[in-house]
Amino acid sequence: MPRKAEAAQTMALAFSKMHGIGNDFVVLDCRQHACTLDAAQIRKMGDRHLGVGFDQLLTIERDETADCVFRYGIWNRDGSSSGQCGNGVRCVAAWLARDGSLEPGLVRLMSPSGPVRVEVLADARVRVDMGEPRFAPADVPFAATAERDRYRIGVAGCTIEVGAVSMGNPHALIEVGDVERAEVDMLGPQVEQAREFAQGCNVGFAQILSRSAVALRVWERGVGETLGCGSGGCAAMAVMHRRGQVDDEVEIRLPGGALLIQWQGPGHPLWMTGPATFVFEGVWHE
DSSP states (O other): OHHHHHHHTOOEEEEEEEEETTEEEEEEEOSSSOOOOOHHHHHHHHOTTTSOOOSEEEEEEEOOSSSOSEEEEEEETTSOBOSOOHHHHHHHHHHHHHTTOSOSSOEEEEETTEEEEEEEOTTSEEEEEOOOOBOSGGGTTOOOSSOOSOEEEEETTEEEEEEEEESSSEEEEEEOSOGGGOOHHHHHHHHHTOTTOTTOOEEEEEEEEETTEEEEEEEETTTEEESOOHHHHHHHHHHHHHTTOSOSEEEEEETTEEEEEEOOSTTSOOEEEEEOEEEEEEEEEO
16 A cells, blocks of 8 residues: 555656757646646756756746747756756757647747747757847846956956856856866856856856857856857857957857857847757656
């Protein structure tokens, strides 16, 4: 009898495992039943040794607004919520397209930070309108008395120069001469928790290769270094474009693959294009 009682309490969740240039996700269809996982359960499911393993958990939900077809939620591997995830929204769009739930052309999805336009392309890539980058310190949020292209902050016993921008979530950008030798594991968590970033931040380490190509590694808030970060790629392009260092179209090369980022500057939305890949389907028993 005790075993039957325990079995009756077991929760079974069907999921899809996906990734966008190596940034990996578990996707849950919550359109019929709300997701009831708490932070501890998310951490358990996200464990790469004892669970399924992921960088972020994505939930697909019904949306009550008139102009969005669905909404999605984002949770980091440590159980904390996130406002935006560029690779994640591409995977959500690809999942809905495979499910037959998206019409061709541009459609709107509701993200935790507001509406996002997406389009699934014929070559299995997804194009996303990530909105206009926000540089005002209060929007990041970042503690500064005035908006600047570069800020100096103290971390790890030294002063470093960063750019700060919101892409629906907060980002810091550090320029480096050689991205392969960047101190991501040491500086990443230090900058993520710097007092100037009230909500923490994602930390990009960028090497400019040309006016149309940038190599990038990203330490993601609540996750650590990932193979790819879509919003991080957008943030890097936005900061460098604002400084006049890159053109309106840039290939962002991350360890897991490349993203095409397009932005014409203030007053225009920033567009990101990249792949979304299905890995496997499974059932999680909690």
